[in-house]
Amino acid sequence: MVTKTLPDTATVWDWLAEVPDPEIPVISVTDLGIVRxxxxxxxxxxxxxxxxxxxxxxxxxxxxDIETHLRSRGIDNVRLERRLSPxxxxxxxxEAGREKLRAYGIxxxxxxTGSDMASARAARLAGASNLVVTCxxxxxxxxxxxxxxxxxxxxxxxxxxxxxxxxxxFKCI
Amino acid sequence: xxxxxxxxxxNVAELARDQGGQGPRDVLAETPELKPxxxxxxxxxxxxxxxxxxxxxxxxxxxxxxxxDIAVANVALDLIGHTQMWLGLAAxxxxxxxxxxxxxxxxxxxxxxxxxxxxxxxxDIGRTLMRQFLFDAWHHLMLERLVQSSxxxxxxxxxxxxxxxxxxxxxxSDLVIRLGDGTAESHARMQEALDLLxxxxxxxxxxxxxxxxxxxxxxxxxxxxxRAAWTALVTEVLFEATLSVxxxxxxxxxxxxxxxxxxxxxxxxxxxFLQRAYPGAEW
Numbered sequence: 521m522v523t524k525t526l527p528d529t530a531t532v533w534d535w536l537a538e539v540p541d542p543e544i545p546v547i548s549v550t551d552l553g554i555v556r557x558x559x560x561x562x563x564x565x566x567x568x569x570x571x572x573x574x575x576x577x578x579x580x581x582x583x584x585d586i587e588t589h590l591r592s593r594g595i596d597n598v599r600l601e602r603r604l605s606p607x608x609x610x611x612x613x614x615e616a617g618r619e620k621l622r623a624y625g626i627x628x629x630x631x632x633t634g635s636d637m638a639s640a641r642a643a644r645l646a647g648a649s650n651l652v653v654t655c656x657x658x659x660x661x662x663x664x665x666x667x668x669x670x671x672x673x674x675x676x677x678x679x680x681x682x683x684x685x686x687x688x689x690f691k692c693i
Numbered sequence: 694x695x696x697x698x699x700x701x702x703x704n705v706a707e708l709a710r711d712q713g714g715q716g717p718r719d720v721l722a723e724t725p726e727l728k729p730x731x732x733x734x735x736x737x738x739x740x741x742x743x744x745x746x747x748x749x750x751x752x753x754x755x756x757x758x759x760x761x762d763i764a765v766a767n768v769a770l771d772l773i774g775h776t777q778m779w780l781g782l783a784a785x786x787x788x789x790x791x792x793x794x795x796x797x798x799x800x801x802x803x804x805x806x807x808x809x810x811x812x813x814x815x816x817d818i819g820r821t822l823m824r825q826f827l828f829d830a831w832h833h834l835m836l837e838r839l840v841q842s843s844x845x846x847x848x849x850x851x852x853x854x855x856x857x858x859x860x861x862x863x864x865x866s867d868l869v870i871r872l873g874d875g876t877a878e879s880h881a882r883m884q885e886a887l888d889l890l891x892x893x894x895x896x897x898x899x900x901x902x903x904x905x906x907x908x909x910x911x912x913x914x915x916x917x918x919x920r921a922a923w924t925a926l927v928t929e930v931l932f933e934a935t936l937s938v939x940x941x942x943x944x945x946x947x948x949x950x951x952x953x954x955x956x957x958x959x960x961x962x963x964x965x966f967l968q969r970a971y972p973g974a975e976w
Contacts, residue, residue, distance in 0.1 A: 574853050575774025604778075604849040607856060667760035668864050669767040677760060693856045 529558045532565065532590070539589045542581045543672050546624040549582060553612025556603045565595050568603040573673035573693070610692045622656045627663075627678065627689040653689050655680035665689075717786050720844055720910070730906035731844075732787050733806065734913060736796070737903075737949050739779030740807035743797055744957065745828060746772030747964050748815055757818050764864060768825070771857040778850040798968035802951075802958045809948035810893040812957040819872055819879065820886035826865035827890055830926050831897045833862045834919045843911035866930045873934025880935065887931070888939050895943030898923070901950065 536558070537550045549555055549569075557568035567586060571579045583600050590598050610629035613621075618628035630653055653663050660682035667677040668691070675688040721728050749769035756762025781793040791799075810828060815821045836858055839851035873883040898920040900908070908915045931938055947953070967974055 571774070571853075573771060573774065573857060574778060575770035575772070577770070604846075604853050607849075607853040609856070667764055668860060669760070669764035671763070673767050673770055677763075691860075693860075 526560060526563065526565075527593075527595070529560070532558050532567075532595075535590065535593050536567070536586065539582075539585050541578070542585060543578050544621070544624065544626065546620045547617045549586060551614045551617030551620065553614060553617070554582070554608060555586075557601075561599075564597040564599055565590065566599050566601055568601045570603045570608045572608050576673050578672070608693070610690065613690075621690055625656050625687055626675065627653050627656045627687060629690050629692045653678055655683060655685070656687055657685050658683040663687075717782065717844055717846060720912075721786070724910060727906060727910050727912075728786065730903045731910075731912060732783055733903045734907045735779050735783035735786060736806040737808075739776045739783055739796070740805050741811045741828075742772040742779065743776040744805070744807040744960065745811040745825075746770075746776060747960060748811065748813075749821070749825075751815055752818075752821065761818065765821070768861050768864075771854075771861065775850070775854045775857075778853070782846050782850065794968070798965045802953055802961055804951060805948075805953065805957060805961070806951060807948055807953075807957075808893075808896045809945050809954055810890065810896065812948070812954060812960060813890065813893065814956055816886065816889075817882060819882040820889070822865055822868045822872065823883060823886040824890055825861070826869045826930070827894055827927065829858060829862040829865045830923055830930075831894075831919065833858050834922050834926070835914070838914040838919070842913060847912060869930055869936075870934045873931070873936045883934065884936050887936055891939040891942050892944035893942075893946075895941075896946035896948060899943070899946055903949075 537548045539549045541547050554570050556570050559566050587598050621628045652661050655663050662681040663678050670677040670688050676691040678689045679686045746769045749765050752765040780796045784791050784793050836851045836855040842848040872879040898916045900916040907913045
């Protein structure tokens with residue numbers, strides 16, 4: 521019988537950084553900040569993953585991709601665990617992840633615009649939003665929201681008044 | 694090919710114990726008599742989000758504008774995501790061997806516990822948005838309170854869902870105002886929608902023995918406790934929308950006890966068809 525040495529968790533984190541998000545393949549699941557914990561329980565590797573949006577259909581694919589990738593690295597006994605708390609927010613996105621999003625044409629979330637009810641209501645009643653989203657293509661701040669909801673649950677649809685291009689905004693949650 | 698891990702039915706109790714909270718099993722070990730009421734209450738939450746989510750999904754590909762079509766589908770997706778969490782927890786509490794899918798697809802109409810407002814037909818987009826707004830305002834207030842629930846998983850689900858529902862409420866209030874205070878035609882349609890839906894709203898604030906039991910255990914607020922805040926919020930938006938608030942909202946109830954309108958059966962016939970025709974079918 522051959523005893524395999526189990527890789528340490530730091531190595532596993534490095535491997536997880538190679539697993540792309542299925543919808544936005546330029547960022548990895550670790551850039552996205554959805555891997556919460558990696559630990560060994562005996563010879564079983566437990567990876568705790570948190571959903572971005574609770575109904576996001578990519579969640580199942582992400583779990584499958586993580587499991588497949590870890591198996592390809594020789595880990596046979598993988599268990600995925602859903603962790604809801606603390607809930608994912610866009611603040612879990614890494615700095616590197618934000619830049620990769622921008623380079624890919626998706627405006628990263630703007631700091632300090634978490635959707636708390638008071639500010640959302642104030643903005644609505646004032647008929648305006650103080651949110652400045654910079655165009656990921658030309659850098660202009662003359663942008664406008666087309667729709668709160670975009671091609672995936674985590675994105676809103678915007679357009680740039682300077683270069684006239686539509687773009688996705690990774691919205692705050 | 695590795696099997697797809699079943700992430701919709703995790704061992705949440707174990708997870709809660711790791712975090713030092715009270716899982717449903719701990720709570721039920723202390724107060725076993727809570728079990729039927731907790732199951733019932735979780736079905737009310739999950740069925741309301743499921744039925745409304747399914748109703749919204751009927752708009753998919755048929756929205757009046759591309760952005761609205763996508764928005765409605767996104768909200769539907771969020772609500773169905775909440776359903777997986779609520780009914781997943783219900784299945785765990787029940788310990789009856791039923792899965793979240795069994796609860797969603799294999800119960801008949803009289804076993805559904807959603808509020809009647811959720812099952813009403815879509816009508817035009819104005820009516821759909823008005824229904825959504827009346828529901829979102831309640832949903833948001835409810836989740837804000839549930840974040841403090843004595844059952845860890847309920848609090849966790851609420852914290853997760855609250856972030857999404859904040860977006861729902863922002864969007865539906867905005868559109869109710871724009872359409873209510875819009876053209877003569879849109880104003881008339883929104884007022885008509887409000888008059889039609891208003892008599893169903895009282896059910897959200899009418900408690901029964903189930904609600905009393907879970908409130909007593911600190912799981913959820915009493916439905917009546919949300920009424921004042923809901924009325925204030927809704928009245929403010931409807932005023933902005935130049936719409937008149939109808940008088941009596943306490944007319945149609947019974948959904949939470951399984952007495953539904955004739956519309957729910959048709960909805961379930963479509964939603965449950967695949968599992969009924971091909972039992973156990975999986976993607």
